[in-house]
Structures are given as C-alpha cells and as structure tokens.
Amino acid sequence: KLARKWGGHGRYGVVSAYGSFHGRTLGALHATGQPAKWEGFQPLPEGFRHVAWNDLAALEAAIDPSVAAVLLEPIQGEGGVHPATAEYFEGVRRLCDERGLLMIVDEIQTGLGRTGEWFGFQHFGVEPDVVTMAKALGNGMPIGACWAKRDVAAVFQPGDHGTTYGGQPLAASAARATLEILERVNAPQLAERAGAEFRHLLETVEGVVQVRGLGLLLAAELAVGLDAKAVAADLLRGGLIVNAVSPTALRFAPPLIVSETEIAQAVDLLSAVLADHLSKA
Known part of the structure; x- marks a missing residue:
C-alpha cells in the first residue's frame, strides 16, 4: 500500500x-x-x-x-x-x-x-x-x-x-x-559467534554437502539420495526441531542465546540420524 x-x-x-x-x-x-x-x-x-x-x-x-x-x-x-x-x-x-x-x-x-x-x-x-x-x-x-x-x-x-x-x-x-x-545481550554478536561455531560443526557432518546462510539462520544441503523431510522427522523424534526448507535441505534457526553445548548436541544428533539414513540409501 x-x-x-x-x-x-x-x-x-x-x-x-x-x-x-x-x-x-x-x-x-x-x-x-x-x-x-x-x-x-x-x-x-x-x-x-x-x-x-x-x-x-x-x-x-x-x-x-x-x-x-x-x-x-x-x-x-x-x-x-x-x-x-x-x-x-x-x-x-x-x-x-x-x-x-x-x-x-x-x-x-x-x-x-x-x-x-x-x-x-x-x-x-x-x-x-x-x-x-x-x-x-x-x-x-x-x-x-x-x-x-x-x-x-x-x-x-x-x-x-x-x-x-x-x-x-x-x-x-x-x-x-x-x-x-x-x-543488552548484543544479539548480533551472539548470533555471529554461535553461527560460526554451528557452521563449522555442520561442515564436518557426513551427509552434509554444503552449509549456507548468515549468523544463526543456516541451511544444510544434504547429499544426493537423502530426503530432508524424513531426516527432519527423525530429528524431531530425537528432540531437535528443524524444518525441511526444500526436499534436500534442512533449515536451522535456533534461539540467539543457544549455547555451545546445545549446538554440539544438535550436531551429534544430526550426525547419528544422517548416518542411519546413509546406511539405508
């Protein structure tokens, strides 16, 4: 208008x-x-x-x-x-x-x-x-x-x-x-620091072929043959909320106050779920 x-x-x-x-x-x-x-x-x-x-x-x-x-x-x-x-x-x-x-x-x-x-x-x-x-x-x-x-x-x-x-x-x-x-908490700085750590860990996960985004708005592009929707459903069952933003990519948008421990737990769960899906692909 x-x-x-x-x-x-x-x-x-x-x-x-x-x-x-x-x-x-x-x-x-x-x-x-x-x-x-x-x-x-x-x-x-x-x-x-x-x-x-x-x-x-x-x-x-x-x-x-x-x-x-x-x-x-x-x-x-x-x-x-x-x-x-x-x-x-x-x-x-x-x-x-x-x-x-x-x-x-x-x-x-x-x-x-x-x-x-x-x-x-x-x-x-x-x-x-x-x-x-x-x-x-x-x-x-x-x-x-x-x-x-x-x-x-x-x-x-x-x-x-x-x-x-x-x-x-x-x-x-x-x-x-x-x-x-x-x-007060300097939200941009929190997102920049946590996002850099999250990106680094995501890039080490087998089955993730690309990580894109800025700060704490990230996507992990999955390897050929992996179904992002099915992976997201298994992550949810494990306690991690993500969404399949495309048939081949997961979107991560955690709280700006997410801790290093929580990031590591999320990546560990993602690694386990992707390993399971890769074994069946």
Missing part, C-alpha cells in the same frame, strides 16, 4: 524474486515468488511480477514505468536459505535510485540480530527505503512494524492505513522490553 500511494496513479507494480516468501494475505501471497502457493487463491491482486533471485539483469529487464518498488529478502528463508550477494543488493539500490523506485527489504525472518547484524541488509552496505519486521520484535508476542524514510512515510495520511490492534499497548510494551534485552 505504501509503495502504491508513494508511486501515484499508474505506478503500482512491485517486483520481487522467485523463491521469496512475504506472507499469506492476498497481496503478500502474490508478492511471494512461489507459484505453487498461489493455487487455490486465484485470482490474486494484480501488480506483482517476479524475477530470478540474485540476477540483476533480470530485475532490470522487469522494470517499466508502471513499477513503483522492488521487494526483496536479504536471505530467502522459506526459499532455502539463500543469501543475497553484496553485488546484487548494491545493484538493486543503484537501479532504484536511477529509476526512482522504492527499495523495500523484508526483514521479518532476518531482522533484529539473527544474521549477525541488527538487520540483514547491513551485511551488504546499502540503505533501503522501507523495512518490514516482526517475529523477533515481540519475542512471541504478536507484533509487526514497518520502517520507512520520512519522505516516504509522509505519503500516508490519517485513514490511509491502520489495523484493529496496531500499536496496542501490550504488544508495544513487549516489543520495547524485547529490544532492550536484545541490545
């Missing part, structure tokens, strides 16, 4: 990436670059188009005078934990500046310390125009927020946007307390 109001009549398009995930309400669903999730909810709102991830040329080719904004994640979480490159985000920022577009960064999964920076875009040295966040903001209390540069935010006038419970005192108080604690 903010991008459309800012763009004005005739400039309503939003370009996002295939493999992205931005939500399940109708507009956010169409922004999500996963066509399989669209089925059953057609027709979706118009104005969204999708391009290949990390492909600046494809993005540039998709921009025409009807486009108002580009919407991207710093790391495609639901898409398999695929980080953007610095070159890509720098190029997107340059394109948006040249064409007069908003650069919107979805930090709902990556924001507030998880990647080793307060926000994922900070890894790439760019400054977006709009940032969305939620999840960690309330530490379990439902709350979301949207940042925008002052001149962009100013296009919203009273009555343009609102929610029944938006800004309600309980959720806002929970968010304030959460932010105070995240700052």
